[in-house]
Amino acid sequence: xxxxxxxxxxxxxxxxxxxxxxxxxxxxxxxxxxxxxxxxxxxxxxxxxxxxxxxxxxxxxxxxxxxxxxxxxxxxxxxxxxxxxxxxxxxxxxxxxxxxxxxxxxxxxxxxxxxxxxxxxxxxxxxxxxxxxxxxxxxxxxxxxxxxxxxxxxxxxxxxxxxxxxxxxxxxxxxxxxxxxxxxxxxxxxxxxxxxxxxxxxxxxxxxxxxxxxxxxxxxxxxxxxxxxxxxxxxxxxxxxxxxxxxxxxxxxxxxxxxxxxxxxxxxxxxxxxxxxxxxxxxxxxxxxxxxxxxxxxxxxxxxxxxxxxxxxxxxxxxxxxxxxxxxxxxxxxxxxxxxxxxxxxxxxxxxxxxxxxxxxxxxxxxxxxxxxxxxxxxxxxxxx
Ligand code: GLA
Numbered sequence: 001x002x003x004x005x006x007x008x009x010x011x012x013x014x015x016x017x018x019x020x021x022x023x024x025x026x027x028x029x030x031x032x033x034x035x036x037x038x039x040x041x042x043x044x045x046x047x048x049x050x051x052x053x054x055x056x057x058x059x060x061x062x063x064x065x066x067x068x069x070x071x072x073x074x075x076x077x078x079x080x081x082x083x084x085x086x087x088x089x090x091x092x093x094x095x096x097x098x099x100x101x102x103x104x105x106x107x108x109x110x111x112x113x114x115x116x117x118x119x120x121x122x123x124x125x126x127x128x129x130x131x132x133x134x135x136x137x138x139x140x141x142x143x144x145x146x147x148x149x150x151x152x153x154x155x156x157x158x159x160x161x162x163x164x165x166x167x168x169x170x171x172x173x174x175x176x177x178x179x180x181x182x183x184x185x186x187x188x189x190x191x192x193x194x195x196x197x198x199x200x201x202x203x204x205x206x207x208x209x210x211x212x213x214x215x216x217x218x219x220x221x222x223x224x225x226x227x228x229x230x231x232x233x234x235x236x237x238x239x240x241x242x243x244x245x246x247x248x249x250x251x252x253x254x255x256x257x258x259x260x261x262x263x264x265x266x267x268x269x270x271x272x273x274x275x276x277x278x279x280x281x282x283x284x285x286x287x288x289x290x291x292x293x294x295x296x297x298x299x300x301x302x303x304x305x306x307x308x309x310x311x312x313x314x315x316x317x318x319x320x321x322x323x324x325x326x327x328x329x330x331x332x333x334x335x336x337x338x339x340x341x342x343x344x345x346x347x348x349x350x351x352x353x354x355x356x357x358x359x360x361x362x363x364x365x366x367x368x369x370x371x372x373x374x375x376x377x378x379x380x381x382x383x384x385x
Contacts, residue, residue, distance in 0.1 A: 033057070033158045033187045040065050040072075041093040047148045049093050052160050054185040059083055060382065062185050062192055067096055068145040069106035069162040069181045071212050073336075076190055079309030079384040084218035086310065086382075088346045091336050097146070101333055102211035105145030106181050107138045109166055109173045110366070111209040112285070112322060112355035115244035119358035121174070121203045121367065128172035133242050138211075140171030144179070145211070159184040168202065175202030175370075190382040198374040205358045205366045206374065209318075213326060213346035216305035216312060220339035224326065224347050225266025230302040231259035231323060233286035237354050237363075241278045247360050249287055257284060262304070265325055265347065281327040281344065285320045285354050297379060301349045308384070315379040316351035319364045324348040351378040 033056040040051035051072060053063045059081065063073040072090075075083040089103045090096055096103070117130040128136040138145065149162040159182055166177040182195040196208045215224055236257050237245040252258040256268035256276060269281050276282070290298045297315040301323070304311045314321065325347050331340040357363040368374050 032156075033185055035153050035157050035160060037153070040067065043067065043093065043097060043148065049148065050151060052151060052153065054158070054160060054183070056158075056185050056187050056190070058188065058190050060185060060190040060192075062183065064160060064162075064183055065093070065096070066149040066151040066162055067093055068104075068147065069149045069164070070096060070145065071104035071183075071192075071210065072096075074192065074212070074380075076310060076382040077384055084221075084308070084310075085336070086214055086216050086218060086312075088213040088215065088219045088335055088341055095333075095335070099333060101213070101329065102138060102145050103213055103335075105143075105211045106149075106162070106208065107211050107350070108144035108179065108208045109139050109171065109177060109204070109206050110136070110358075111138055111207040111211075111350060111352050113137050113242075113244055115242075115356045115359055117172075119205060121205070121358075126172055126174060135242055135244060136172075142171065144208075149181075154182075154184075158187055173204055175200040175204035175368075177204055177206065177368075179208065181208070192380045194378050194380075196374070196376045198368065199370075199372070200368050201370050203367060203369050206368055207353045207357065207366050208376065209322075209350045209352045210378065211348060211350060212380075213329075213341075213348055214303065214312060215346045216303060216310040217308050219336060219346070220341065223266075223342070223344040224305075225269065225344060226264055226306065227347065228262045228264050228304045228306065229259050229323070229347075230262045231286045231321065232289050232299050232301065233321070234260065234289050235287040236275075237285045237287065237320075238275055239278055239284065239355075243278065243283060244356050245285070245354060245360060245363075247362060249362075252286070257282070257286070259286075259323075262302070265344075269325060269344075279327065282323050282325040282347075283327060285322050285352070287354075288316070288319055288321060290319070297377065300351060303347070303349070311383045311385060312349075313379075313381040313383075314349045314351065315381065317375075317377045318351040318353060320352050320354045322348065322350040322352055322355070324350065351376075
């Protein structure tokens, strides 16, 4: 090769590499999601609230408000590629302020029930306000779902972080608890990931979860009794008639709570099985099948809507999942587009520690101590077939 040919070859090679990296950066830019911020109005006490909409390039959109760190809308495509909003909720902030069903909310400080509204740490008893018969439900009278959170959009346009400081004594719980909830919509997969992080300055208990109500046919589109469910759990925690666990871990085998094989939600929901009578349907905590040594995400649940073809998989680092079949919905809450959400218009899969754990030493612990950081992760993964 002459010097001239050499120079030309080098130039060609450089141009080629240049094109490759340009193509690379264009496509990665193209794959990135976007976050749009708009006003969601003002609370009754005058706090300005925002709504953040995360979109990816696979047709998924998630709208989240900093009121209650709440998932307001979640749009995913069906098998024909047509998107629908698959979570119950309201069009306005007022709906969330007045609502009692925890639609889409971040639930805390202690998700699910604490029996008798009390627990003790190191011999000291803490008394909580009771808001569910004799029990405390979902953090008390003013839980995290009714708080104004601080939002920071991540630099990567894929994630949104919400933070909240729950002060010592709030709703009876000890310790200043600093909580962060990060919502990430994957750029290239229809997957919403929620990361919970918390730290405290005094021993306290916590159980954080998200309370989205799913209807994979689209919110307001009938009931979920034909949805097919799988729960990767061999046991559940039976409850008394006030839905407080008795402490027993019972095998699901041979009961209508066995979802180890795909079964429609409606198939056994009305059976005369005491646990279903107590729950008015499904409202129980399943013990996720996870090897003792297994850390990280485990597949907890799979739900499928045969009509639309939409499928939801729930993965979590938590030890339990509360499957609630929307038994208390009674049409009185008017949701999006003024639709009445009747009984079983949706289901919840609340990844969590077990209900009333602070009063059950045999359950996985929910105690958080100063100088340690709590972290859990849950992924809602969507597909269609
Ligand atoms: C949880 C509870 C249910 C019900 C809903 C909210 O899932 O287990 O009993 O209170 O929250 O309505």
